[in-house]
Amino acid sequence: EIVLTQSPATLSLSPGERATLSCRASQSVSSYLAWYQQKSGQAPRLLIYDASNRATGIPARFSGSGSGTDFTLTISSLEPEDFAVYYCQQRSNWPPFTFGPGTKVDIK
Amino acid sequence: QVQLVESGGGLVKPGGSLRLSCAASGFTFSDYYMSWIRQAPGKGLEWVSYISSSGSSIYYADSVKGRFTISRDNAKNSLYLQMNSLRAEDTAVYYCAGYSTAVRYFDYWGQGTLVTVSS
Numbered sequence: 300e301i302v303l304t305q306s307p308a309t310l311s312l313s314p315g316e317r318a319t320l321s322c323r324a325s326q327s328v329s330s331y332l333a334w335y336q337q338k339s340g341q342a343p344r345l346l347i348y349d350a351s352n353r354a355t356g357i358p359a360r361f362s363g364s365g366s367g368t369d370f371t372l373t374i375s376s377l378e379p380e381d382f383a384v385y386y387c388q389q390r391s392n393w394p395p396f397t398f399g400p401g402t403k404v405d406i407k
Numbered sequence: 408q409v410q411l412v413e414s415g416g417g418l419v420k421p422g423g424s425l426r427l428s429c430a431a432s433g434f435t436f437s438d439y440y441m442s443w444i445r446q447a448p449g450k451g452l453e454w455v456s457y458i459s460s461s462g463s464s465i466y467y468a469d470s471v472k473g474r475f476t477i478s479r480d481n482a483k484n485s486l487y488l489q490m491n492s493l494r495a496e497d498t499a500v501y502y503c504a505g506y507s508t509a510v511r512y513f514d515y516w517g518q519g520t521l522v523t524v525s526s
Binding site: 333335337341342343344345348354355386388390393394395396397398399400401 | 442451452453454457466467468469502510511512513514516517518519
């Protein structure tokens with residue numbers, strides 16, 4: 300089973316700042332990695348798939364990069380609605396599909 | 408618009424059973440692979456089970472194998488999860504999620520249904 304780790308666990312930033320979130324896989328997942336956003340009390344929403352492709356309707360301030368074992372989600376300038384928990388997920392070697400433990404982006 | 412609506416959650420005693428349903432609309436359900444993904448209170452996401460568009464391929468997480476059964480009825484645009492021998496650690500919000508062949512990730516999600524296993 301591929302284990303995903305995310306860092307930091309919590310990121311405290313102000314609106315307008317840049318957010319950089321990390322996801323590391325226990326073995327190579329090539330580019331088969333996605334990022335999801337989950338706001339409090341809501342279902343997750345797909346943001347980025349295959350490491351760097353924005354899903355339908357996702358604003359350009361969200362970008363993803365990386366391959367192999369190290370991946371980054373960048374939010375170029377935080378909007379108030381971006382404060383949420385972000386999860387990475389791999390589909391390189393499944394079952395099982397695995398998710399990272401999440402990074403919470405909260406308001407500083 | 409796309410909708411996935413789960414139902415069937417509730418309070419059940421350890422060892423009991425529950426059947427979750429997910430009603431799909433706004434997209435071609437029979438084209439989508441589907442999964443159940445759960446989230447324990449205050450915790451992260453855990454994939455539970457997957458079923459292919461035709462129902463011919465099915466997979467389970469080790470934590471539920473032998474206890475849970477996923478199924479679908481494409482004529483009714485519905486996904487199901489039969490949960491038997493429930494344990495306290497199965498307590499979670501259960502989401503149904505659509506996995507498109509184009510994107511190959513979970514791009515459609517329901518709002519979730521809470522299952523609580525407690526005596």
